[in-house]
Amino acid sequence: MRVGIPKALLYYYYFPLWKEFFVQLGHEVIVTGSTNKKIINQGSKISVPEICVPIKIFNGHVLELAAMNVDYIFAPRMVTVEKSKTFCPKFLGLPDMLRYTFCDPQYHFIMPYICSKKEWGADVKELVKDPFLSQYSENQLREAWEAGVKKWQKFQAICRLGYTIDEAMVLYQKEGLPPQKEKNQDISIAVIGYVYEVYDQFVGMEITKRLEALGVNIYTFEMLELEDLKKQLKAMEKTLFWTFANKVFAAGLHYYHQPGIDGIIHVTAFGCGPDSLSGKMMELDSDKYGKPFLTIRVDEHTGESHLQTRIEAFTDMIRRKKLAKK
Numbered sequence: 001m002r003v004g005i006p007k008a009l010l011y012y013y014y015f016p017l018w019k020e021f022f023v024q025l026g027h028e029v030i031v032t033g034s035t036n037k038k039i040i041n042q043g044s045k046i047s048v049p050e051i052c053v054p055i056k057i058f059n060g061h062v063l064e065l066a067a068m069n070v071d072y073i074f075a076p077r078m079v080t081v082e083k084s085k086t087f088c089p090k091f092l093g094l095p096d097m098l099r100y101t102f103c104d105p106q107y108h109f110i111m112p113y114i115c116s117k118k119e120w121g122a123d124v125k126e127l128v129k130d131p132f133l134s135q136y137s138e139n140q141l142r143e144a145w146e147a148g149v150k151k152w153q154k155f156q157a158i159c160r161l162g163y164t165i166d167e168a169m170v171l172y173q174k175e176g177l178p179p180q181k182e183k184n185q186d187i188s189i190a191v192i193g194y195v196y197e198v199y200d201q202f203v204g205m206e207i208t209k210r211l212e213a214l215g216v217n218i219y220t221f222e223m224l225e226l227e228d229l230k231k232q233l234k235a236m237e238k239t240l241f242w243t244f245a246n247k248v249f250a251a252g253l254h255y256y257h258q259p260g261i262d263g264i265i266h267v268t269a270f271g272c273g274p275d276s277l278s279g280k281m282m283e284l285d286s287d288k289y290g291k292p293f294l295t296i297r298v299d300e301h302t303g304e305s306h307l308q309t310r311i312e313a314f315t316d317m318i319r320r321k322k323l324a325k326k
């Protein structure tokens with residue numbers, strides 16, 4: 001079978017695991033290309049207007065997969081991967097939205113519930129309830145998932161060595177681990193945001209590559225150990241309800257505390273409820289820690305030129321500030 005995975009949402013976090021899972025079960029995995037204007041336009045047309053941009057993008061990728069003649073589309077219901085926290089409600093409701101948006105019988109989805117206390121976990125008792133996956137025994141599903149987890153752990157280990165997700169997606173397929181990534185530029189910026197915003201070609205507009213071209217060391221949340229993030233959250237009176245919003249916010253706090261980080265850029269998309277809280281909190285913290293903070297908020301109509309101008313101005317300002325201090 002040809003199983004399609006949309007290059008959107010948690011593709012950027014779990015793809016190595018998901019791909020290996022289906023390969024182990026004997027399927028061919030097909031992925032859409034990077035988000036472009038056509039994908040975002042077609043996704044926006046079939047989505048409710050008030051939904052966040054990443055979900056519109058996801059819908060656009062589902063349409064792309066249908067045109068690529070896949071047999072099934074993988075769209076799990078991401079519920080929880082840690083105790084007492086859940087994914088944002090859009091993830092919880094994604095399979096329902098898809099069912100009502102793509103009701104034509106040509107669409108076949110694989111939509112298992114992902115409920116676990118581990119980031120990489122999945123309950124095989126839930127997997128086997130999915131009509132497509134029910135053709136396998138629990139043991140087969142467990143073994144295939146565990147093979148996927150090994151790939152994912154390598155991918156994660158590469159990110160911890162200072163590589164961006166774009167880089168780690170290539171490197172995890174090679175033998176062994178790469179060396180620690182060198183960061184020897186004169187300024188360092190933390191780029192904070194959900195992986196499906198920072199690394200999506202339309203939302204993030206290759207911001208990490210653009211900054212590197214401007215001579216900046218890049219730091220992101222996936223380069224941090226879970227323990228570093230948890231430490232920041234422990235110090236908070238009250239954390240957020242949503243797993244990834246917490247990760248992003250904790251990464252922001254972590255980098256505010258790092259003397260080597262000169263500034264923070266928050267990448268966010270129009271229509272994100274959790275970011276309206278965490279983004280504002282990070283912005284307020286910017287004064288407290290005395291570090292420059294920039295928000296890049298993208299909607300369906302955003303162009304690339306404004307991004308380039310803003311990050312150039314931001315890096316110039318940081319360099320001048322450093323010079324003045326010296």
Ligand code: SF4
Binds near residue numbers: 052272273
């Ligand atoms: S966290 Fe924000 S951007 Fe992500 S799915 Fe939820 S509302 Fe959309």
